[in-house]
Amino acid sequence: MGGTASLTTRILDLTVAGHLVPTPCLEVGTGPAALLLPALSSISAREEMRPLARELAGDHRCLVPDWPGFGAHARVRVPLEPATYHAFLDALVAAAPGPYALAIAAGHAAPYLAAAARRHPGAFGRLVLVAPTWRGPLPTAMGKARAPWFGRIRKAVEMPLVGEALYRLNISPPIIGRMMRAHVYAQAEHVTPEVIRAKHRITRQTNGRFGTAAFVTGGLDPVGTREDFLSLFGPDLPPVRVLRPERAPRRSGAEMDALIEAGGVEARPVPGALSPHEEFPREVAAAIRA
Known part of the structure; x- marks a missing residue:
């Protein structure tokens, strides 16, 4: 499937x-419409969904947007808070209404998609959540006890000059490579110099540090607790399939398992870590179709 389908870019x-x-x-493919939402992260861009979109292009007409504040282009400054991202999906569905036979969301995009499906009944035929997360890296690693530090870190990175210097230190190619090998990709050999260079280009876009600072410190977390995350899912949603990567990091994997164990969603294992749609697009596409 996929491979040679023609890709185009549309500006909404x-x-x-x-x-x-x-x-x-x-945009790529023909057939029923599909919306593919990339993850939110320091290295997030619509390009990460390109391999999966190509795999699905024989079955679906895929639309893959960039999130505000992210992507491989200069970013418009918007309030970087959950309300903005809910509003973004509302505006996207209004401008490109589909309806979508399939909607796929990776990582932090998953709870935003679930909330949008509640607000827009009938817009999505079914939902596929790839390695769904709801909590940013620092809250996940450090816990609530250190929450007061998260806002201070964010403000420091957002400062002129000093903030840019801090940002550059923390998104250098060696650090990106280490991060990707640690929890983004499952197989270290897939983290090639070419991949690292492409990810570094994403981080170097104008205003790039603001989205990163917000995401990493939990400023884009759409919910505050696991209970709130689980409450997004219920019988009033379209059918939901969770693709659970076999090598997801322990803490993130525990949240995925809690969602699966709560019931109301269907689960399928896939290879990979936090970005299986990028590292193993063929296997993820097969799990979506199955």
């Missing part, structure tokens, strides 16, 4: 939180 001029947000979208 969306108004989000009172700001004009030109939103580049990758």
Whole structure:
């Protein structure tokens, strides 16, 4: 499947939180519409969904947008908070209504998609959540006890000059490579110099540090507790399939398992860590179709 399908780029001029947000979208394939939402992370961009979109292109007409504040292009400054991202999906569904036979969300995009499906009944035929997460890296690693530090860290990275220097130190190619080998990809040999260079280019975009600072410190977490995360799912949603990577990091994997064990979703194992859709697109596509 996929492979040679022609890719095009479409710009949607969306108004989000009172700001004009030109939103580049990758389009590929034919058939029923599918919306593919990339993860939110320091290295997030619509390009990460390109391999999966190609795999699905024989079955679906795929639309892959960049999130505000992320992507391999200069970023418009918008309020970096959950309300902005809920509003973004509302604006996206209004501008490109589908309806979508399939909606796929990776990582932190998953709870935003679930919430959007509640607000827009009938917009999505079924949901697929790939390695779903709801808690940013620092809250996950450090816990609530150190929460007061998260806002201070975010403010430091957002400062002029000093913040840019801090950001550059923490998104250097060696650090990106180490991060990807630690929990983004499952197989170290897949973290090639070419992959690292591509990810580093994403981080170097104008205003890049603001989205990273918000995400890493938990500022884009759409919920505050596991209970709130689980409450997003229920019988009023379209059918939900969770793709649980076999080598997801322990803490993130525990949240995925809690969602699966709560019931109301169907689970399928896939290879990979936090970005299986990028590292193992063929296997993820097969799990989506199965």
